[in-house]
Amino acid sequence: MDLTSEDVRDILQLLDGLPYREMTLETASFRLSLRRSADGGWTQATEVLAEPAGPAVLAEPAEPAVLAEPAATTTAPSEPAPDAAAEGLVDVRAPLLGTFYRAPRPGAPPFVTVGSEVEPDTVVCIIETMKLMNSVTAGVTGAVAEILTENAQFAGQGTVLMRVRPTGEQQ
Amino acid sequence: MILRRILIANRGEIAARILRTCRQLGIEAVLAASDADCDSMPARLADSVIRLGPAAAGDSYLSVDAVVAAARAAGADAIHPGYGFLSENPALARACGAAGIVFIGPTGSQLEAVGDKLTARAHATAAVLPVAAGGEVAGVAEAADLAAAIGFPVLVKAVGGGGGRGLRPVRQADALAGTVTMAMAEAAAAFGDPRVYLERYLPSGRHVEVQLLGDGDSVIHLGDRDCSVQRRYQKLIEEAPAPLLDDDLRTAIRNAAVNFGRHLSYRGAGTVEFLVDPARRAFYFLEMNARIQVEHPVTEAISGIDIVAEQIWIAEGNSLRFDQDDVALSGHAIECRINAEDWADGFRPSPGTVTTAVVPVGPGIRVDTHVQPGSAVPPWYDSLLAKLIVSGRDRAEALARLRGALARCDIGGVATTIGLHEKLTASTEFEAGGVDTGFLERWLYSHG
Numbered sequence: 001m002d003l004t005s006e007d008v009r010d011i012l013q014l015l016d017g018l019p020y021r022e023m024t025l026e027t028a029s030f031r032l033s034l035r036r037s038a039d040g041g042w043t044q045a046t047e048v049l050a051e052p053a054g055p056a057v058l059a060e061p062a063e064p065a066v067l068a069e070p071a072a073t074t075t076a077p078s079e080p081a082p083d084a085a086a087e088g089l090v091d092v093r094a095p096l097l098g099t100f101y102r103a104p105r106p107g108a109p110p111f112v113t114v115g116s117e118v119e120p121d122t123v124v125c126i127i128e129t130m131k132l133m134n135s136v137t138a139g140v141t142g143a144v145a146e147i148l149t150e151n152a153q154f155a156g157q158g159t160v161l162m163r164v165r166p167t168g169e170q171q
Numbered sequence: 172m173i174l175r176r177i178l179i180a181n182r183g184e185i186a187a188r189i190l191r192t193c194r195q196l197g198i199e200a201v202l203a204a205s206d207a208d209c210d211s212m213p214a215r216l217a218d219s220v221i222r223l224g225p226a227a228a229g230d231s232y233l234s235v236d237a238v239v240a241a242a243r244a245a246g247a248d249a250i251h252p253g254y255g256f257l258s259e260n261p262a263l264a265r266a267c268g269a270a271g272i273v274f275i276g277p278t279g280s281q282l283e284a285v286g287d288k289l290t291a292r293a294h295a296t297a298a299v300l301p302v303a304a305g306g307e308v309a310g311v312a313e314a315a316d317l318a319a320a321i322g323f324p325v326l327v328k329a330v331g332g333g334g335g336r337g338l339r340p341v342r343q344a345d346a347l348a349g350t351v352t353m354a355m356a357e358a359a360a361a362f363g364d365p366r367v368y369l370e371r372y373l374p375s376g377r378h379v380e381v382q383l384l385g386d387g388d389s390v391i392h393l394g395d396r397d398c399s400v401q402r403r404y405q406k407l408i409e410e411a412p413a414p415l416l417d418d419d420l421r422t423a424i425r426n427a428a429v430n431f432g433r434h435l436s437y438r439g440a441g442t443v444e445f446l447v448d449p450a451r452r453a454f455y456f457l458e459m460n461a462r463i464q465v466e467h468p469v470t471e472a473i474s475g476i477d478i479v480a481e482q483i484w485i486a487e488g489n490s491l492r493f494d495q496d497d498v499a500l501s502g503h504a505i506e507c508r509i510n511a512e513d514w515a516d517g518f519r520p521s522p523g524t525v526t527t528a529v530v531p532v533g534p535g536i537r538v539d540t541h542v543q544p545g546s547a548v549p550p551w552y553d554s555l556l557a558k559l560i561v562s563g564r565d566r567a568e569a570l571a572r573l574r575g576a577l578a579r580c581d582i583g584g585v586a587t588t589i590g591l592h593e594k595l596t597a598s599t600e601f602e603a604g605g606v607d608t609g610f611l612e613r614w615l616y617s618h619g
Contacts, residue, residue, distance in 0.1 A: 008532055035529075037579050039579070041533055044530055044531070044538075045529045045530075045543075046528075047544060048543060049215075051215065052204075052209060052211075052214035052215050053219045054220065096522070098522075105359075130554040131552070134520075154550075
């Protein structure tokens with residue numbers, strides 16, 4: 001951005017003496033909107049419009065670094081879940097998007113495997129989101145019938161991670 | 172040497188912050204970005220962008236090989252590691268040395284001296300700093316003996332931890348064995364080092380830290396900060412200077428930090444953290460963070476010094492460009508960390524897409540951020556969206572401005588901690604100043 005915070009301060013000083021409540025400044029590289037709020041203070045909304053620039057020096061072929069590519073989508077769409085209810089199975093879904101872990105730490109035995117008996121509050125896996133580990137519970141009494149997500153794979157919110165056959169359901 | 176092109180091996184607000192100083196100094200800034208960050212605001216601000224690797228940090232921001240390869244490919248003279256990720260990793264500092272690239276930070280051996288928290292404790296003792304009673308424990312039996320000797324409550328700490336990670340308080344003897352066993356297993360998994368140590372725990376202490384600058388020869392301080400508003404050892408509000416410390420105690424803490432830095436012949440910017448017991452007018456060494464810190468802007472606000480610019484100046488091989496006597500601290504500054512978390516729902520992380528990003532602007536107000544409408548808040552990294560830093564001639568003026576500034580913040584699309592900051596800064600306890608590290612948990616408990 002070509003505008004420093006000092007520039008914004010100067011603009012505000014100018015605006016303070018004028019009867020305007022709002023100013024928008026747009027160039028090829030940014031858009032700045034200044035607004036006077038009800039308490040007399042100002043707010044700022046800035047958008048950097050410039051597209052990310054590629055590398056100044058082309059990566060050597062042997063190097064792993066390459067030209068910037070468009071960002072990968074950060075929200076993996078939830079997989080359409082096959083009709084689990086028809087099979088009498090209960091879905092265990094990701095409560096929020098993140099990385100799916102089957103064990104409490106690398107090398108430790110998994111929380112559950114296919115066939116494990118679970119209670120509603122049995123921890124069956126972890127979803128790591130923003131460096132926080134979120135335990136996922138089975139939510140139902142039964143036995144783990146299927147595990148649908150690979151360990152350490154990314155799961156979108158609502159993704160079916162496992163299915164549990166509730167106690168009392170016929171095979 | 173003069174640095175002309177710096178690779179920023181980080182993301183988020185600190186990447187944008189470093190970019191700003193590079194721009195002011197006329198240094199070309201290349202951003203090393205993961206696939207999740209190639210379209211971020213810092214990527215748009217950078218002179219150029221190099222792909223670092225996949226979104227998962229282990230394959231990108233935490234990969235020494237990927238970072239050094241990116242610096243080589245970019246033809247960078249230097250790497251700025253920011254905070255977190257590889258910023259305190261001696262392997263990166265050494266790999267830079269081997270590749271003829273300047274690492275903007277301390278030496279590999281200084282990183283090792285403070286990265287291993289037991290070594291750091293030993294250095295603190297050698298530099299005649301007060302350390303809390305405690306020491307390494309090899310197992311449950313040793314832990315029981317040591318805890319009995321120092322008295323409960325105790326804190327079980329991972330030797331490889333730091334930055335508030337790998338800490339577990341134990342309030343009574345019957346919980347010690349289980350906690351030590353779990354802490355060792357966790358430390359092995361999280362830090363690749365199962366060693367733990369015990370320290371006497373001070374539940375009502377204050378977290379006070381001192382900003383240092385060193386050139387490998389001289390070490391000076393830029394005053395202190397108070398970071399006692401914490402949840403689970405993660406800081407939420409920081410201020411400079413630390414409120415309500417008497418002059419003798421403040422001077423003793425600052426001198427202790429400088430002595431620690433001098434003992435290490437420290438080079439670069441770093442922070443020495445202390446736990447202060449105001450009732451007994453005592454303080455104890457906690458750890459040193461050998462990097463730029465999230466809360467550095469409150470020090471910049473009261474000192475007028477651009478700490479990132481000084482990091483670069485020192486990395487260029489220069490001596491400090493000012494003496495202790497040249498450092499003039501005036502006024503008061505408070506920083507609120509605005510995180511993508513739903514604080515009303517157990518601080519549940521809130522990744523997603525930012526739809527609105529309106530921030531306050533005006534005298535004494537600074538906002539360091541990396542989000543604008545359309546910005547992705549990916550689930551792979553920490554939740555810091557923005558830092559609101561407000562300063563005034565004194566604490567009362569800074570606090571009054573901060574309250575007005577928070578009311579004008581509007582970040583939408585993801586949950587944020589703005590509402591929590593509004594409530595905390597309105598509380599009489601915070602207004603009085605000098606809260607302890609238990610303040611936030613107590614407040615949450617009584618307002619939950």
